[in-house]
Amino acid sequence: MLPKPVIGILTWRQGQRFGEPDYLRKLVLAGQKLGAEIYLFSHQDVNMKEKKIKGFLPKAGGGWSSRWFPWPQVVIDRYRRRVPEYIRLRNSDLLFFANSPFSKKWRVTQLLAKDRRVMHWIPETHLYEKKRVATMLSKYPLVYVKPGNGSGGKSILRISAKGKEFSLSGRDKQYQTHTAKLDSVSAVENWVGRWVVEQQIADGNFLVQQGIDLGLIPNHVADVRVLIQKDQAGEWRVTGSGVRIGEAGSSTSNLHGGGRAVSFEGLIEQRFGKRQAQLITKECHSLAHEVAKTLEDYFGRMMEFGLDIGVAVDGSVWLIEVNPKPGREVFRQMGDMVTYAKAIERPVQFALHLARKRQTGDVGQREQRVRV
Ligand SMILES: Nc1ncnc2c1ncn2[C@@H]1O[C@H](COP(=O)(O)OP(=O)(O)O)[C@@H](O)[C@H]1O
Ligand SMILES: [Mg+2]
Structure with missing residues (x-):
């Protein structure tokens, strides 16, 4: 044997x-x-x-x-x-990895925003500067200011504009909610200026991003988590998806922040009807495949991604974040134990596939095509 x-x-x-x-x-x-x-x-x-x-x-x-x-x-x-x-x-070259090192949110967003295969799913994003907040608010009724290196829902600020009225709502590093109602763009600029100083993380920039209206459920933020993984044949497969619903009034949907999880298909079918729900599901899957393939071209061989996808109230689909070492809790919280088990097995199945390929000398260290 x-x-x-x-x-x-x-x-x-x-x-x-x-x-x-x-x-x-x-x-x-x-x-x-x-x-x-x-x-x-x-x-x-x-x-x-x-x-x-x-x-x-x-x-x-x-x-x-x-x-x-x-x-x-x-x-x-x-x-x-x-x-x-x-x-x-x-x-070092000592170990053979199933997944390559990955970059911070800002770098990943920049790469994807420039790549023709996926750019149409990426919300407009800039590095934070004081003046950016005003230009983005003149273009979009909803704008997010968030750390450029991922935070688990912390330090994220949501700014919504209705005429000359601006509502701000964010969670600080301790998950405390802060809100403000302001009546001029310059007051917003100053408030955000204080926020990014107070929330500053060691090596972090902040991003200013086009906000996606994720109000599929009134007064809640709901976004989609799609898990795409390599299978036992080394092929990308969508393992499952779920919707994370934030606490009432919260600016994010992160589960750490007290959110809950429900079935994706169920929720969008209820909201958009069967036909449109099918199209949205299809688009989320092709987004997941295109993003996974694109990122592999830049970073080398990857194994799985947890994608935070926004389905806006008008049914449009947006990529909010890519997690290279994603959790699986969304499936457990939905009670979908079959998908939960599959989500845990797949990385090992892929690693076994690589181990077999290594025995036959059929695989390189990183398989990267584009130098970054
Ligand atoms: N541009 C945006 N539009 C709408 N909601 C957003 C946007 N950016 C972030 N959010 C909300 O905040 C949550 C956390 O943001 P994300 O970029 O995923 O950061 P984290 O690294 O903290 O998970 C998202 O899951 C989403 O609910
Ligand atoms: Mg996230």
Whole structure:
């Protein structure tokens, strides 16, 4: 019998504390079921000299056990912190990764906004400068100001204009809601100027973005989360989608902010009728495929993306954010356990596919086509 393919999952660890312990536990179990020798490890667990890794496995009753494992054929990168040792390991050629490193929101938005295949789905976006707020408000009745490097719904400000009346609403770093009603553009500029200073994150710019009217459900923000993943044949497939609904009055839909999740098809069918709902679903899927393919051209081989898609009240479809290491919680919160399980299995199936291709020498490190 052939030896089992060895798959490593790179993640943050401090002592026995792991980033995303629940998900990673399930990922390891799914991998074992699929016949992989699979383990978790962090940057400090790699013994480069002896080419072995101290890996961790979940124990049946909770907690983790560790032992030395053979060098992995394929590594799934699930590290979500920008720790220097991690970045060094990522940039070395020591490990073979299923997914390439990715960029910040601003850089990704810029690339997509210039690419003919996908530009029509990207809301107009600029780096924040004081004057931008006024020019964007003269073009769009709704404008968002948000950090350029992702925030889990924090520090995002929504500005809506009705004639000369402006309503502002945002969540600060502690998820506290701030609101204001202002009656001139210059008052808005000043208010936003204070906001970006108060909410400033270490290395971050802010973006000013065309707002999409996501009010499919009155007084709530509802956006679509589409999970697209590579399957066991290395082909992109939409695994599932769900709608995240923010708390009443909230400017974002993020689940951390107290939102809930419902079925995508159900909600849009109710809102738009069967025929238009089918067209919207189709467009969301082609957006997901085109965006995944386009981003791979720029960044090299990728494994999965969680796309935040906005379906506006007029039925138009927009890409709000691309998450390269997405969560799967939306499916669990919807009660769709079949999709939830599939969403956990697919990364391992893809890693196994790569491991097999590596055995036959049929795959390169990154498979990137466009240099960035
Ligand atoms: N341009 C926009 N138009 C409408 N809603 C937006 C826009 N940008 C962000 N949002 C809302 O805020 C949420 C969080 O924004 P996102 O860019 O995904 O940042 P994060 O990294 O915090 O998840 C989105 O899911 C959406 O509900
Ligand atoms: Mg998001």
